[in-house]
Amino acid sequence: MSKKQLIMESALELFAQQGFDATSVQQITEHAGISKGAFYLSFKSKDELINGLIDHFMLSLISDIDQVVKNHETHTELLYEFYQAAFHTFQKHSDFAKIFIKEQSKTPNEELISKIHHYDKLIDNIILGMLDRIYSEENSQTRYDLIYCVKGFIHTYSHLILFFNVPLDLHTLSRSLAEKTALLAKHSETTFITEELYHTINEPFHVHVTKEQLLEMIEQKIEEVDDSTLKESLNLLKEQMIEPSLSPAIVKGLILNLNNHPACKQIAYLIQDCLEV
Amino acid sequence: MSKKQLIMESALELFAQQGFDATSVQQITEHAGISKGAFYLSFKSKDELINGLIDHFMLSLISDIDQVVKNHETHTELLYEFYQAAFHTFQKHSDFAKIFIKEQSKTPNEELISKIHHYDKLIDNIILGMLDRIYSEENSQTRYDLIYCVKGFIHTYSHLILFFNVPLDLHTLSRSLAEKTALLAKHSETTFITEELYHTINEPFHVHVTKEQLLEMIEQKIEEVDDSTLKESLNLLKEQMIEPSLSPAIVKGLILNLNNHPACKQIAYLIQDCLEV
DNA sequence: TATACTAATGACTGATTGGTCATTTGTCAA
DNA sequence: TTGACAAATGACCAATCAGTCATTAGTATA
Numbered sequence: 001m002s003k004k005q006l007i008m009e010s011a012l013e014l015f016a017q018q019g020f021d022a023t024s025v026q027q028i029t030e031h032a033g034i035s036k037g038a039f040y041l042s043f044k045s046k047d048e049l050i051n052g053l054i055d056h057f058m059l060s061l062i063s064d065i066d067q068v069v070k071n072h073e074t075h076t077e078l079l080y081e082f083y084q085a086a087f088h089t090f091q092k093h094s095d096f097a098k099i100f101i102k103e104q105s106k107t108p109n110e111e112l113i114s115k116i117h118h119y120d121k122l123i124d125n126i127i128l129g130m131l132d133r134i135y136s137e138e139n140s141q142t143r144y145d146l147i148y149c150v151k152g153f154i155h156t157y158s159h160l161i162l163f164f165n166v167p168l169d170l171h172t173l174s175r176s177l178a179e180k181t182a183l184l185a186k187h188s189e190t191t192f193i194t195e196e197l198y199h200t201i202n203e204p205f206h207v208h209v210t211k212e213q214l215l216e217m218i219e220q221k222i223e224e225v226d227d228s229t230l231k232e233s234l235n236l237l238k239e240q241m242i243e244p245s246l247s248p249a250i251v252k253g254l255i256l257n258l259n260n261h262p263a264c265k266q267i268a269y270l271i272q273d274c275l276e277v
Numbered sequence: 278m279s280k281k282q283l284i285m286e287s288a289l290e291l292f293a294q295q296g297f298d299a300t301s302v303q304q305i306t307e308h309a310g311i312s313k314g315a316f317y318l319s320f321k322s323k324d325e326l327i328n329g330l331i332d333h334f335m336l337s338l339i340s341d342i343d344q345v346v347k348n349h350e351t352h353t354e355l356l357y358e359f360y361q362a363a364f365h366t367f368q369k370h371s372d373f374a375k376i377f378i379k380e381q382s383k384t385p386n387e388e389l390i391s392k393i394h395h396y397d398k399l400i401d402n403i404i405l406g407m408l409d410r411i412y413s414e415e416n417s418q419t420r421y422d423l424i425y426c427v428k429g430f431i432h433t434y435s436h437l438i439l440f441f442n443v444p445l446d447l448h449t450l451s452r453s454l455a456e457k458t459a460l461l462a463k464h465s466e467t468t469f470i471t472e473e474l475y476h477t478i479n480e481p482f483h484v485h486v487t488k489e490q491l492l493e494m495i496e497q498k499i500e501e502v503d504d505s506t507l508k509e510s511l512n513l514l515k516e517q518m519i520e521p522s523l524s525p526a527i528v529k530g531l532i533l534n535l536n537n538h539p540a541c542k543q544i545a546y547l548i549q550d551c552l553e554v
Numbered sequence: 555t556a557t558a559c560t561a562a563t564g565a566c567t568g569a570t571t572g573g574t575c576a577t578t579t580g581t582c583a584a
Numbered sequence: 585t586t587g588a589c590a591a592a593t594g595a596c597c598a599a600t601c602a603g604t605c606a607t608t609a610g611t612a613t614a
Contacts, residue, residue: 019298021296021298021299022298102379145453148433148434148437149429149430149433149457151433152426152429152430152432152433152434153426153429155429155432155433156425156426156428156429156432157425157429157469160425160470160478164477164478166474166477166478168474169469172467172468172469173469175467176422176465176467176468176469179465179466179467180426180461180465183460183461183464183465184457184460184461187460187464188453188456188457188460189456190449190452190453190456191449191453192434192446192449192450192453193437197443197445200441200443201437201441201443
């Protein structure tokens with residue numbers, strides 16, 4: 001096992017128990033039996049480790065499920081097989097699943113939030129593809145609602161699997177959920193998530209923000225905030241967006257000023273994206 | 278508004294944005310426009326604030342929903358009214374709902390975990406009571422599964438309400454979920470969560486651990502751990518449980534030793550409970 | 555005005571954090 | 585045995601944290 005893998009597995013265990021913030025690099029290195037310096041030979045930072053973990057296990061989880069769904073030819077048992085695959089993967093990588101289910105994406109790590117959003121969309125597509133294959137056009141009115149129901153089922157029942165030490169019959173669970181999903185697909189008629197709503201939600205918000213819109217948002221934010229440092233930082237960044245004149249270090253510093261204030265984190269991220277810092 | 282309320286509301290806003298760990302007391306006091314010292318006149322610690330917040334808003338949320346369910350006499354619209362109440366409360370207290378939904382209970386705050394578990398059980402009972410009232414004995418086979426489905430529905434759709442800034446028609450959503458719940462109640466036949474399983478899960482685990490069982494668990498843990506400090510601490514605490522001889526300060530210190538190691542936190546909590554430190 | 559009291563402050567402490575880097579250790583070929 | 589290089593170490597640093605406490609500001613009574 002490579003050192004990187006060793007660190008990742010040690011870290012995963014601790015992250016699942018304590019969360020990202022509450023687990024220190026020191027703890028991880030002690031648990032892995034290496035020194036702190038050795039950690040930083042494998043990873044540039046703690047954030048890089050976290051991002052690496054998410055990428056690695058998320059892709060593994062998604063490809064596991066995707067493979068099962070894609071390779072299953074008959075439609076009769078597809079739902080059952082899907083749930084089986086999902087829950088067995090969760091059980092296999094239970095430490096990661098715990099992190100995934102809790103979605104404790106409250107760390108000031110913007111990259112991680114968009115990463116999770118991205119993987120969430122991949123999962124949506126797997127489920128949607130599966131539902132369309134089984135019900136083709138029958139459930140066109142409720143297909144997006146069905147995605148959310150399936151995800152809701154998985155979420156609640158995963159709690160049982162992950163956080164209680166009781167032996168569970170995943171076969172029966174998958175049967176039960178396949179039955180429920182089929183019931184909803186066939187008989188549910190009320191549409192809540194329309195095609196339009198679904199796409200509004202899933203458009204990555206920052207792609208839609210044009211430079212002009214962002215400038216307006218900055219204007220508005222300047223009015224909102226009280227702190228003079230924030231006001232000035234926003235003003236300078238606004239001018240920088242119109243006509244670049246400041247050095248990269250100054251721009252970075254100004255963005256850091258914004259990041260220090262929670263209400264400005266969102267806009268800081270957008271500005272950073274726009275200025276390509 | 279009292280100072281306590283002012284702090285709680287300021288804190289809630291920041292907690293919803295950043296989580297408990299990532300929000301410092303300094304930030305809270307700045308946001309509330311008071312000094313750090315003033316904070317500690319109202320709350321003994323940050324943990325006390327967090328626990329107070331959970332208690333206050335959780336009780337408010339639960340009683341809101343409970344009142345609607347209890348006061349609704351006809352059964353025909355009860356499911357719809359329940360979902361309406363739930364989602365409207367979430368929208369009203371959206372900051373708290375964000376915290377509640379994320380359940381970021383990874384803080385090393387054992388009291389908080391059992392608190393959340395307690396409130397979760399209260400919610401279960403409201404849902405179960407409602408389902409039994411509507412379907413009386415019809416759905417005795419699937420009543421516990423239905424609780425989990427209802428909670429799953431609420432969880433997934435709450436994401437839309439809380440984390441996307443899109444205008445949503447909660448009326449249609451509640452209609453849609455009432456329809457789905459009714460479908461499952463009437464036609465779903467497979468039982469996964471049996472009466473027995475449900476009770477196993479909901480018994481607070483530590484009540485079940487007798488002194489003898491705990492002693493055995495300590496024995497086992499001594500074998501598992503490598504660290505000599507942990508081994509010795511466990512041994513001393515084991516002897517303390519059999520025949521008390523150490524001073525409270527020493528016992529506290531030994532338990533702290535265990536708490537420093539994530540794999541021993543669970544057992545540390547149980548020992549602490551048993552020795553009544 | 556003087557006194558007594560509470561409310562509020564913010565500089566300070568000790569602990570912990572993520573991250574660095576001069577130093578040591580281990581492993582080769584020559 | 586030597587020397588050159590890479591791998592690994594852990595003392596150290598600046599930053600940040602929760603929490604404290606000597607001090608000050610504000611207010612009411614005499």
